[in-house]
Amino acid sequence: MGYTLQDFCRDTREILKNGSSRAQVEQVKTHMERLLVDPQFLAEYFNDQHPQGLKxxxxxxxxxxxxxxxRYDKARSSQPHDHGDSWAIYGQVTEYTEMAVWERTDDGSDPDHATLREKTRYRLNPGQAGVYYGRELHSIAMPDNSRYLRATGTDLETIERLRIDAKSGRVERIHARQTGAA
Ligand SMILES: [Fe+2]
Structure with missing residues (x-):
């Protein structure tokens, strides 16, 4: 029995109508992993006509x-960033994504500068999904020809997000979608 985008969205609605705790978002992730390996879903949304960039x-x-x-034909990487208060689930379709989770080691008192420490790093392979919850800082890096799915709790263009340069510690506030943000 196949698992469609509509099935995934229905199951996600059923879970999230009762709240969006980390445990509930983890349940959504389990459903996404079913979707990521469904041949018909992949044929429909990740075929050769699949547009570059995000859709x-x-x-x-x-x-x-x-x-x-x-869908990105060229390798990409991002600086550590958050998604404001929104959770996010990344699900790999082709190639892989190196995911790193960061934590701040400063006290947060300087709005323009932070110091960071990499907490964990792991790789998402096709069929696997990873959750970022709340204001968790993360960065991603992927080789050429990577494709992935992302679900978020809200439209990220409507909320303020942080991006922090890992080397200089410079803090940037993002209010609209930018090609470099993931
Ligand atoms: Fe992200």
Missing amino acids: RIYADSQLGFEVMSY
Whole structure:
């Protein structure tokens, strides 16, 4: 029995209508991993006509979560960033993503500068998904021809997010979608 985007969005709605704790977002991740290996889903959303960059493939009018597909022919990497208060789930389709989780070692008192420490690092391979919850700082790096799916609790363009240069510690506030932000 196949598992469609509509199935995933229905299951996600069922979970999130009762709240969006980390445990509930982890449940959504389990469903995403079913979707990531469904041949019909992949044929429909990750075929040769799949556009470069990001594409919103679902937005929930009631609960506000959304699902985006990503395709990049060239290798990419991001600086550590958060998604404001929104959770995010990244699910790998082709190639892999190196995921790093960072924590701040400063006291947060300087709005323009932070110091960071890498806490964990792991690799998402096709069929695997990873959760970032709340203001968890993370960075991603991927080789050529990477494709992945991302679900977020809300449209990130509507909330303030932080991006921090890992070397200089410079803090940047992001208010709109930028090509470099992931
Ligand atoms: Fe991200």
